[in-house]
Amino acid sequence: xxxxxxxxxxxxxxxxxxxxxxxxxxxxxxxxxxxxxxxxxxxxxxxxxxxxxxxxxxxxxxxxxxxxxxxxxxxxxxxxxxxxxxxxxxxxxxxxxxxxxxxxxxxxxxxxxxxxxxxxxxxxxxxxxxxxxxxxxxxxxxxxxxxxxxxxxxxxxxxxxxxxxxxxxxxxxxxxxxxxxxxxxxxxxxxxxxxxxxxxxxxxxxxxxxxxxxxxxxxxxxxxxx
Amino acid sequence: xxxxxxxxxxxxxxxxxxxxxxxxxxxxxxxxxxxx
Numbered sequence: 709x710x711x712x713x714x715x716x717x718x719x720x721x722x723x724x725x726x727x728x729x730x731x732x733x734x735x736x737x738x739x740x741x742x743x744x745x746x747x748x749x750x751x752x753x754x755x756x757x758x759x760x761x762x763x764x765x766x767x768x769x770x771x772x773x774x775x776x777x778x779x780x781x782x783x784x785x786x787x788x789x790x791x792x793x794x795x796x797x798x799x800x801x802x803x804x805x806x807x808x809x810x811x812x813x814x815x816x817x818x819x820x821x822x823x824x825x826x827x828x829x830x831x832x833x834x835x836x837x838x839x840x841x842x843x844x845x846x847x848x849x850x851x852x853x854x855x856x857x858x859x860x861x862x863x864x865x866x867x868x869x870x871x872x873x874x875x876x877x878x879x880x881x882x883x884x885x886x887x888x889x890x891x892x893x894x895x896x897x898x899x900x901x902x903x904x905x906x907x908x909x910x911x912x913x914x915x916x917x918x919x920x921x922x923x924x925x926x927x928x929x930x931x932x933x934x
Numbered sequence: 935x936x937x938x939x940x941x942x943x944x945x946x947x948x949x950x951x952x953x954x955x956x957x958x959x960x961x962x963x964x965x966x967x968x969x970x
Contacts (some may be wrong), residue, residue: 712967719960726956730949744939747946756952795959799952806948810941910958915963922967 718916722908732886737897749807755905763793768860771853788916794832820873824866826878
């Protein structure tokens with residue numbers, strides 16, 4: 709089985725499991741008393757944010773490894789992870805305001821957490837634009853590696869922004885030093901969704917990586933330029 | 935006990951938007967891989 713086929717199968721499994729998460733979240737997970745049904749956006753928004761952060765974290769790590777080892781596989785992986793991360797950032801940045809409107813009374817506020825996540829999205833876009841703007845492969849890989857490392861540096865600030873600044877955004881309820889403050893049924897749905905979004909990330913990145921390999925074999929350069 | 939807010943429309947919108955974004959990206963990868 710080729711890498712592209714493997715990626716497609718993983719993606720298909722991820723999409724089927726995502727349908728399962730929809731059913732569990734909408735039909736079998738209790739409605740939160742104070743926020744109402746809108747709270748269920750949580751089961752998509754938080755895993756999408758996790759996948760976007762995972763994507764940028766791996767872009768940064770592969771960028772460091774590329775600069776150290778000059779192995780093109782790391783550059784190829786970083787490019788794939790950045791494109792997939794842009795998709796998950798888009799999910800995070802659309803579901804967030806849809807959840808915020810009924811709960812906070814506003815679609816958007818320029819506080820630290822929201823502004824930094826928007827900045828993360830622009831970093832992903834900038835990374836992809838940079839790759840499509842530079843034709844020479846070695847130069848493109850070096851420039852984008854530097855930008856990828858900037859993204860990695862941004863991640864701890866995003867995570868800690870809710871502790872460092874006054875913000876409307878709630879503090880972490882799972883990824884925190886103490887145990888998760890969420891009822892069991894809700895926690896299971898959230899963890900399932902985390903797992904499914906991670907499967908989707910792996911499927912998408914595998915497909916996108918295979919696409920880069922194919923384009924390079926054809927001599928048509930970066931996928932973003934195709 | 936307070937009444938549960940009636941804001942299911944926002945929930946439905948978010949679930950639809952997420953499905954659309956992820957499906958469109960999956961289709962985009964498939965189409966790019968099959969482009970001659």
